[in-house]
Amino acid sequence: MTKRIGVLTSGGDCPGLNAVLRGVVHAATARDWETIGFLDGYEGLLSPVQYRILDKRSTAGIMHLGGTILGTTNKGRFVAKVGHGGKALLPQDIIAEAQETLEGLGVEALITIGGDGSLSTSLQLQEAGINTIGVPKTIDNDIDATSMTFGFDSAVTCVVDALDRLHTTAKSHKRVMVLEVMGRYAGWIALHGGLAGGADIILIPEIPFNLENVFDVIREREAKGAQNTMVVCAEGACLGDGDYVTKAKKAAGEARLGGIGEVVADAIAENTGKDTRAVVLGHLQRGGNPTSLDRILGTRFGVHAVDLIAEKKYGHMVSYQNYLAGDVPMEEAVSQLKLVSRETQLVQTCREVGISFGD
Numbered sequence: 001m002t003k004r005i006g007v008l009t010s011g012g013d014c015p016g017l018n019a020v021l022r023g024v025v026h027a028a029t030a031r032d033w034e035t036i037g038f039l040d041g042y043e044g045l046l047s048p049v050q051y052r053i054l055d056k057r058s059t060a061g062i063m064h065l066g067g068t069i070l071g072t073t074n075k076g077r078f079v080a081k082v083g084h085g086g087k088a089l090l091p092q093d094i095i096a097e098a099q100e101t102l103e104g105l106g107v108e109a110l111i112t113i114g115g116d117g118s119l120s121t122s123l124q125l126q127e128a129g130i131n132t133i134g135v136p137k138t139i140d141n142d143i144d145a146t147s148m149t150f151g152f153d154s155a156v157t158c159v160v161d162a163l164d165r166l167h168t169t170a171k172s173h174k175r176v177m178v179l180e181v182m183g184r185y186a187g188w189i190a191l192h193g194g195l196a197g198g199a200d201i202i203l204i205p206e207i208p209f210n211l212e213n214v215f216d217v218i219r220e221r222e223a224k225g226a227q228n229t230m231v232v233c234a235e236g237a238c239l240g241d242g243d244y245v246t247k248a249k250k251a252a253g254e255a256r257l258g259g260i261g262e263v264v265a266d267a268i269a270e271n272t273g274k275d276t277r278a279v280v281l282g283h284l285q286r287g288g289n290p291t292s293l294d295r296i297l298g299t300r301f302g303v304h305a306v307d308l309i310a311e312k313k314y315g316h317m318v319s320y321q322n323y324l325a326g327d328v329p330m331e332e333a334v335s336q337l338k339l340v341s342r343e344t345q346l347v348q349t350c351r352e353v354g355i356s357f358g359d
């Protein structure tokens with residue numbers, strides 16, 4: 001073996017992680033490099049150090065599986081994001097221990113597969129002198145400097161499947177259905193899932209909505225003879241006071257969102273008299289097999305991450321632009337979230353096919 005590289009999966013899991021791992025191992029093996037996979041995210045770097053050697057045999061038959069064979073965590077000692085997207089600095093002793101582990105194992109570079117928070121951790125490690133390459137992962141699709149993250153397409157597919165099912169029952173009972181979907185502070189899942197699944201109303205964090213407008217849309221639809229209405233509500237959509245809805249108690253790490261769907265459904269029932277139900281899709285969006293798009297994207301990202309190590313382009317994140325895997329400096333990717341704007345073409349397309357954003 002000429003070189004040893006490390007890889008880990010960090011933050012919330014998503015479909016496609018195993019495809020990336022398999023891609024990394026294949027590309028590394030082709031160069032005669034050895035890959036070791038740290039367990040449970042960055043935590044595997046700390047005592048008791050936990051890793052396993054990854055080779056073609058141990059990564060065979062995993063591409064189609066959801067989750068991650070390495071395990072992951074979005075808590076622990078490497079949390080670099082707190083509250084509503086605030087940044088946190090890693091303790092020096094944690095960084096030093098991680099560095100010692102990697103040096104002791106002879107790991108030349110570490111591929112970190114994660115979302116915004118995990119990539120912020122990766123950047124801090126890079127700044128401390130550890131060679132890192134980031135791979136953007138999240139169902140939320142909110143990482144800047146890449147047009148898409150793997151996991152997103154699988155989550156959207158799950159939303160569309162749920163809407164297809166909800167449509168038939170909503171129609172039979174002449175109900176309003178409110179489907180709450182994930183996405184944290186970004187409305188990408190709601191936007192894409194809502195359009196593909198035939199939603200009538202889409203509520204997202206980036207476009208403040210007014211409940212009165214939502215009631216009006218439902219009433220107008222009724223007046224025109226449409227007896228059921230489908231509402232897709234992003235978990236990060238805010239109420240009039242501009243605040244996110246959360247049922248969780250404050251804890252370390254990012255805020256846990258959720259509950260807006262029920263609030264909206266109750267208000268609709270009370271103000272329009274329509275029989276209304278709320279459904280929270282939750283972690284179904286994160287589980288299960290990746291779509292073919294996510295398998296391909298994951299594989300391309302894994303292979304490209306190894307290419308970047310070969311070029312010693314450390315501190316960069318793999319990105320997807322114009323249908324090609326490329327890369328960008330990690331700072332560019334984590335300095336801000338990629339959010340939906342009112343001017344996004346897809347928002348205009350939605351409006352033109354009669355979807356309301358409640359604004």
Ligand code: F6P
Pocket residue numbers: 012074115138139140182183184235256257286
């Ligand atoms: O970032 C991915 C995501 O699934 C968000 O869409 C959601 O808000 C959050 O993670 C849920 O996190 P947890 O699995 O910790 O409940």
